[in-house]
Amino acid sequence: MRATSPVIVGRDEEIGLLSSALDAVRRRSGRALFLLGEAGVGKSRLVGECAYRAYGLGMPVLRGRATSTGLVVPFRPLVEALSSRFRAAGTPTDPELTPYHPALARLVPEWRKDASPGYPETVVELAEALLRLLSVLGREAGCAILLEDLHDCDTETVAVVEYVIDNLADLPILLLGTLRPEPGAALDLVRSAERRHCAAVREMGPLDDAQVRALTGACLESPPEEIPEAVHRRLTERAAGNPYLLEVLLADLLDTGRLRRTDGEWVAADQAEDSVPSDIVRSWARRLKRLDEPVRDLLLASATLGSQFSVTVLQTVTGFEDRALFTHLRSAVEAGVIAPDGAAPDRYAFRHSLTAEALISSLAPAERASLARRAAAAIEHSGRPLDENGRQLVASLQLAAGNRADAALQFAEAGRRLLASGAYGSAVVLLERAHPLAAEADRAAVAESLAVARAQGGDLDGALALADALPPIPARSEPAARRGEVHIELAWAAVMAERSADAARQVDAARALLGPSPPPGRRAALVVVEGHLALLPGHGQRLPGPADARRTVREAAETAEAQGLPVVACQGWQLLALLLREEGFDAADAALERMLALSTEHALPVWRVEALVRLGANAFMRTGDASRLVSARAAATELGALLLTRTVDGLLAMNAVLGARWQEAREIIDGSAEASARVGNLSAHRYLLLAGATMAAHRGRRQEMDRALAAFRRAGGEQSLLVPLQSGLCRAFGALLDEDRERALSGLDAALAWESDHPSYFYLSGRYGLRPLLRVLAGEADRAELAQVRASSGASLAWNRQFLELAEAVLLGREGDAAGAAGAMASFDVSSAPFPVARHLGLRLVAEAAGTDGWGEPVAWLRTAEEFFYGAGVKPVAFACRAALRQAGASVTQHRGGWDLIPSPLRTSGVTPREYEVFVLLPERPGNQQIARRLSISPRTVEKHMASLLSKTGRADRAALCEFAAECAVEPV
Template sequence: MRANSPVVVGRDEEIGLLSSALDAARRRSGRALFLVGEAGIGKSRLVGECAYRAYGLGMPVLRGRAGSTGLVVPFRPLVEALSSHFRAAGTPTDPELVPYHPALARLVPEWRSGTSSGYSETVVELAEALLRLLSVLGRDGGCVMLLEDLHDCDTETVAVVEYVIDNLADLPVLLLGTLRPEPGAALDLVRSAEQRHTAAVTELRGLGDAEVRALTGACLDTPPERIPEALQQRLVERAAGNPYLVEVLLDDLLDTGRLRRTEDGWETAEQPDGTLPSRILRSWSHRLDRMDEPVRDLLLTAATLGSQFSVPVLQTVTGLEDRALFTHLRSAVETGVIAPDGAAPDRYTFRHALTAEALVSSLAPAERAALARRAATAVERSGEPLDEDRRQLVASLELAAGNRAGAARQFAEAGRRMLASGSHGSAVVLLERSLSLAAEADLAAVTESLAVARAEGGDLDGALALADSLPPVPARSEAAVRRGDAHIKIAWVAVMAERAADTARQIASARALFGPEPSPAHDASLTVVDGHLSLLPGEERRDPVVVERAAREAAETAEAEGLPVVACQAWQLLALLSRERGFDAADACLERMLTLSTEHALPLWRVEALVRLGVNGFMRTGDAGRLHSARAAAAELGSLLLAQTVDGLLAMNAVMCARWDEAEEITGRSVEASARIGNHGAHRYLLLAGAAAAAHRGRRREKDRALAAFRRAGGEQSALVPLQLGFCGALGALLDEDRPRALADLDASLAWEHDHPSYYYLSGRYGLRPLLRVLAGEAAPGEYEAVAGTSGAALAWNRQFLELAVAVLLGREGDRTGAERRMAAFHTRSAAFPVARHLGLRLVAEAAFADGWGEPVVWLRTAEEYFYAAGVQPAASACRAVLRQAGVSVTQRRGGRDRIPSSLRTNGVTPREYEVFVLLPERPGNQQIAQRLSISPRTVEKHLASLLSKTGRANRTALCEFAAECVTDQP
């Protein structure tokens, strides 16, 4: 018989905690719990109990385990957890998850397309996608994710778990993890989460004497009081309260006959020497001796490969044919030592991690080393390609065989491959292992790779420290070329992080290594990074012509040298520089970037090109069609970071076009998510879009709250300050009828841009500010012409205000025809921007009254109508005040006004006049109208006279015909 307890003993408190957490998850109160304890203490039993109770409540259960083979396999427990559920339940088809399929495809094989996208999603993108998936799975009654042996998992999984922990509140999810109290990233995470009160941690203690007796009784199906005292004492002394060791020791006693059932209960024989160790080494040695030799050898070899092992690798090492191999595997399974691994059909796992350790420890050191050496040689010579997993296995075997240098080389190569695939955290772990083992001659190369991995993984400070620690190498040597490449990669990360000093230092280091005449490829790479450096805030502005010429040469060289990524970086730089000459030139650069990225299958750079083309398109015309296409491409790629960046742009476009519901929907779905995943640039832009939406609707308190959130997110230390002051602040001030404040904001924006040159063109300096200065009579001679000649003046948003400025100037000069022609152009350009359109009409009306041109009465009535309907009372009241000052009758605001067609409302038709108007198609007399409306005939006559004047009709007959047309057109 096997000594396994069918019940969990001594864990009532922990089971109560799990039950409470399950109930909380069902109430949408997410929890994270961690069980910490030594091997065999009962963590997996509690996980199984949790799964059993969750199944009983109808909750989806996802269960995965980190491998204890020593291999670094990114996201292995997460892949296993999702597979454990979807294998039976099928993958969810919720439309809500469609945008996350590309990111989740790394964990869910069913969502993988036939070909790789070539894009490696970031850990935070994957973590956010997993959080959304868990939310969907649990929305009807909660769900449970069980992750075991986190002490053995990769750093990417630790990062995902940390993200999930920090964002479980208000979600129907229970995360339960187990780990040993061993120093490492997982334990650090758990302790940190406990301190932040985002997770609960329970350390499992050993069982007490009474609990050991109860466990023994459960294993032997015997009342605890009938357990022999000698047996009880032996188990208490040697198992140290560890449930697994209790069961293994019982197994050994049963197998050897020293514990046997009798008619009166159980009888135990005396231990000959009383020296059975408290651990299980001797127990397993005894069990191995009783096994058939082929099965024993198979198990020892398998244990050398780790507590989980692959059948193909085991066959490679043992050289056994299929029939013999599977015969021995079946025998080993029957002994209860190993079992098939449910996560993969070609893998087996030892019953417990301690089992594999004990089997290997039962060998003499020389025998262990020889076995590991044979296994490493067999794997290397198998003819199978050494992928990351096999290479790590070979490295571990080399280390077990005592070949530290050989292990270091294998770990380094596996780390570099992980780095190339985008698994930066795993790359760092493997390269650090290599660094600790490498021979003196290999240390520099490994350190260089590790520095790049740290930089690209987000630890720029760590990368810089490593780069600084490298010993000098001769310039222009092979080692110098390799070192210079590392400096360039670190420099690119630094310039994208806007760390100018660090970028410059890395560039200088690379140039010193390459010498005065670097290769064309290296020169192009350095030129591109240096060009981007020149655009950073605070950097001394270089001659743009010189920078652009160098960037163009770098782009041509990169294409000729077969460096498509460098070429895309160069064309991106050229697009920014070319904006000063116009957006056609910038678009041409981006189109080339798009072509290159498509030809060379660089999906991330392709989407970058689409996004930038989309931005240029909507700024030039107000049309966001191409930007929507870029958003779809980013979602298809699985890049949440890029998708959120585009969401910010789309939200701002919706604000410009007064599509308030769309702007609110976009910011609502992306503001919190962008904050969670640390996409700070997109988060700030989305917050500013929300603030701008409030400002453009005249909602001052809402705007102030949004700007406070923008400031808390670091907005006032970002390049968005001009947009905050101009696009948001100045527009809001004008809708509040506070022109001095609007001009002050625009002046502050201009001053900021003078000290921090930027490529944001909606700050007001190219349109709104010149208009206000013209209206105030403060524009210096030639000021308008200087602005109108810039590329920023060509944008649709800015052009509409410049058309108004020119119309005012022409009106002052008495050129009524020219002024009205400019107003016609304004009407065309402003059609897509309702708020700006009506604000512009309100702003220029007074100048038109003063100089005698245009249709200021119609403009003011149109603007008043719009602002009144939009609830922007200061602007609406100002329009009515200007009309009164001009001696024009002002519409009374009373019930029924909403029924009046817009064309009549803007001409000042009142609700009472409209009541008369809708009767005119029947051509009634004044008396009939008076009777139907209960008013006097004289009042009817006054209303008709007013209608003739406001509609411009020559006589009553024409007015009746016009009324018939208007009333027929009404729904």
């Protein structure tokens, strides 16, 4: 007989907390709540109550449970949660989720398109996709995701849960989790979230005496006062306030007749004290004896497999035919011991995890070991191949049977398979489990695999420490070859983390083991990783001469292809494409096309999209056209490669900035900068921040630029390869919009100095375009210097070409070749069309030289530039154009007298447009002579304007006025 309470007893505070959380979620205030307590204390009943209430509020509910079988199954509770919602509903059709379908398909494989190759999404990418899915599901009424038994879950699930709770504050999501207070990653996460006030934690204790009586009455459907005192006393002592134990012990009393209903009242049999089961194990042992022997054997075999088990595996272990197997399963279900597992049709589960533990504990140790040994042998010799889950099960059974070394081999192989599939955290767990169990001869190999898994999972320090602790082995031996590959893997991980010293140390270790003449494949891998290492900032080793470096890397890429190492080959072609930029972008594109073909042939989706992204970036730089980048982004999105998608977003944002498409750039940066930081794509995050700073610079918003560059600096930008772009494309260009050529040249010189000391393959820093133009204008560069720049591959890029055409026009004009200068300006008109700000700045820059040397149309150019910058709100350039027009004797168009440019507080103080032209220059603290030259007025006029400004603003002296000008400088809208 079953004794189950139809109501929840003694948990009013917890139910109130759940109700409050659901109400908050309906108001788009996300909540994370964890129920912490021992097994059987009632956590699952509360989860069921939460689900019931959420359904009543119209909320979508996703419910999953971690496995308690001891198997490490990546994302098991999340797979079950999504399946509970979408098995019948199918793929969500909301367009906002389309980019995330490939990532979510790791949890729901049916969502991945048949034509789409597999992609090993990172945990953070998957977590971001899940967060977006929950946000969309909860858009109208809120959404609840309920995850049970997190103490048994894998490290990947813990990482996803951590990500979700850290980012759900303003989203309509309730995350409810349950776990036991057992040491582990889940408990650490919950305690950390509680300390950070990201989650509420409710620790559930045992029921008190009155609550035990109430629960007993609810189970018996009788008033509590009708419960015999002896029964109440025994249940209180034995169950210790645990609801599950109370229900099981009460069922045992009812089954054995020691508690029965007679003449409308409950009567307890008068039995000796020790005839009552002393614990849950004896209770279940007693109940087992009342079942038919085949059913009993089936349940014991099931319990050996864990609290959840596969019918197929159970049949393998028991040997039952189909008819007998399902007959016995049905009997066990009717007895209330097991139930079908709703998450999978082939699986059953014990109604409580303690049940399986109690059944196994009812056996003698030797009997338990024998049963586990027979089960392991049956599975291993079934003739069916073992996947990683099957190997884990066999390993657990071998361990229960006392076969530690055999268990280690199975755990290690399962871990290596998970490592190959990209489940790095779970691979680490299994390999760490295998390491202490392994025989002496196998331990080093397990440790090597574990080091690689830690590195791939982001724990590079742990990986390096483990590698350092590996026992020494003879160089140039077969174990040394395997160990050398491990060091190469660690070197690549260190390169990707931009830890040059660690990478170099691993390369040295690999070379020492492999000797001076390693096999061709390993030699190729070493060349490739060393080549990438040489590009890192701060690394002392430099590549050999350009020609030698290109030849060596090409040979390595071709060797890797021939040796069947397509990943190494893709790494090699990628590196070669960078090196070939010095030779020309056609050659660089050819290397990337080879990379694209190779990755397509070998079904390497990440490397395929990487090739598409780099081809798109080259096309954008060569022509200013971002269409190939847009196609690359679509490919990355279809694949679900969120890291690569954010990388493309950075390039698209910069393209929009150079094209003065400010709204487009802002939308990309706002949508991707924070997301790139969340998913750990630091390089894309920095580039997006720099794009934001560059946009501010190109709009003449210096204060906004400084704030954006501060964020860029905090993200480590000034220790990255982006330094020359920061100095040249951003700061120097911004200085020109401040009409400060000296500062602009200083920034461009700083970019050039950095590139002279570091390998750099960014070509928009000004070295190949803006800097030569400014030097020509200043009379510091001659035709030979310009010719040298124009011979470089960087000169062919659209952004640079426009400035070089201007420089050519200026030199031709000085030489008296007005027709040649006009031709150069015509070429400039074509090449500068995609870049409005640069185009009009160029007209402003060369107009003075054209006027001096008597060529071109300087007045028309100044008028065009003045109108553009006036409309853009870039006051210094607009004012400078007006001053140059006056100096040239041309009329100057008045824009409503210029009053609209003056901020309201100054306008109401009586500051005139002419005075305001002086005022906007004062934050730089120039002298009167400098102001006079820039505005084409006399120093005496500047003095008058300064005196008037001091009087009208109430400032005591010039320093105070300059400080005030800096304080009240208004960024244009």
